[in-house]
Amino acid sequence: RARHKGNSHWHYYDAAMDEEIRQLHCLRTEFSQALARDELVLFFQPKINLHTHAVIGVEVLVRWRKDGRYIAPGQFFPAIEATDLMRLLDSWVLRETLRHLANWQRQFRALPVSVNLSAMSLKHDDFLPMVERLLAQYPQVACLLEIEVLETLSQQEAMQIAHKLEHCRALGIRIALDDFGTGASSLVHLQQLPFDTIKIDQRFVRQMIEFPDNEAIIRSMVSYASHSGRRLVAEGIESQPIWQRLLELGCEEGQGYEISPPMSEETLALWLMEWHAGAAMPA
């Protein structure tokens, strides 16, 4: 329809693009102010052993506290993804995570924590120096830290960061490949990356029972993980049947709404107490 209107189509198109760019720009400005004003918050989602129900760690998921609500990354990452703000966010998250880790270790117990880092942060020249500075500030937490790297890396990015991840491992940090099975990367080039854990993407898990193909894929991941001596964690466990089926398939670790959604630090403390009390009771 727009084509028949001749030029006006392009005017319309330009206006829409302008508006989109304006909004992105606006969101960027707001976000950089949020960073400066400490409006970001760490949320935590527990990971458990699906068999014993023991809590094996938590994943850090960032939230932006805006106008009294918590905004999830999906709503602001598109605006900051290709900018330096992403890197600033990641360093803030990493620093805050280590601070929490050190506090928890002092206060009650050593709780392993996974943190998501973007390829952009990992590629940056200051990445390893930053990690070393932070570990010097918070000694003895490296062995409790895991870095989650998205499997959607390009081959070039994988090559650029492989040695950095290797260095992190030498410092005692573990590496997880996140959203496994969603990248366009070949398994051959994934093998060049040093990693300890594979996280099965929630797309395979959530629709496991409706689509039997997903079960076959998960089966092959279970087999790959056990042959290569890696840990396997399922994401997006939303029901009891899926939980049980994962156990039957040999996947022993997982996280998801059926266990708990991501929570604030205060809620996590309460959740851990209740969970442990519940876990002690006979099923």
Ligand code: C2E
């Ligand atoms: P992810 O690392 O794969 O994290 C899992 C996402 O799935 C989280 O979304 C989590 O809230 C959600 N989730 C967990 N359990 C379930 C479930 O049972 N069902 C469903 N439908 N969803 C579930 P969230 O918090 O919105 O984060 C989205 C993505 O943003 C993360 O995916 C991660 O890639 C990225 N992200 C989050 N925090 C950070 C951060 O601090 N730095 C960086 N670089 N990326 C982050």
Ligand code: MG
């Ligand atoms: Mg993750």
Ligand code: MG
């Ligand atoms: Mg994931």
Ligand code: MG
């Ligand atoms: Mg994801």
